[in-house]
Amino acid sequence: xxxxxxxxxxxxxxxxxxxxxxxxxxxxxxxxxxxxxxxxxxxxxxxxxxxxxxxxxxxxxxxxxxxxxxxxxxxxxxxxxxxxxxxxxxxxxxxxxxxxxxxxxxxxxxxxxxxxxxxxxxxxxxxxxxxxxxxxx
Numbered sequence: 697x698x699x700x701x702x703x704x705x706x707x708x709x710x711x712x713x714x715x716x717x718x719x720x721x722x723x724x725x726x727x728x729x730x731x732x733x734x735x736x737x738x739x740x741x742x743x744x745x746x747x748x749x750x751x752x753x754x755x756x757x758x759x760x761x762x763x764x765x766x767x768x769x770x771x772x773x774x775x776x777x778x779x780x781x782x783x784x785x786x787x788x789x790x791x792x793x794x795x796x797x798x799x800x801x802x803x804x805x806x807x808x809x810x811x812x813x814x815x816x817x818x819x820x821x822x823x824x825x826x827x828x829x830x831x832x833x
């Protein structure tokens with residue numbers, strides 16, 4: 697009979713373990729952060745301006761592909777049996793990849809949208825990214 701935990705995604709088990717102390721009333725366990733800001737959000741924010749420069753120089757397609765590779769590699773890496781420092785590095789890589797994706801996709805939408813739909817296109821991409829972050833993706 698296969699082990700149930702081996703079939704479940706590793707991140708689900710880790711998330712449950714991290715939330716357990718908060719549920720039972722103990723001190724919550726936080727992932728590594730600098731000044732209270734998780735590393736992935738910090739690097740996401742710090743990547744936005746350099747990604748904009750890269751998009752202006754090379755266009756949105758290479759930035760989107762680079763962001764997809766980084767974000768995808770970080771997700772695949774979470775399936776490996778890693779320590780806290782490696783997991784933190786993967787989260788950092790995810791933040792950089794997501795920042796590059798946001799700017800690349802937003803630049804692409806602004807380049808193909810008609811002038812009266814640019815605001816709606818920008819709102820949709822921001823709404824999609826924020827919804828994904830809130831849902832834990």
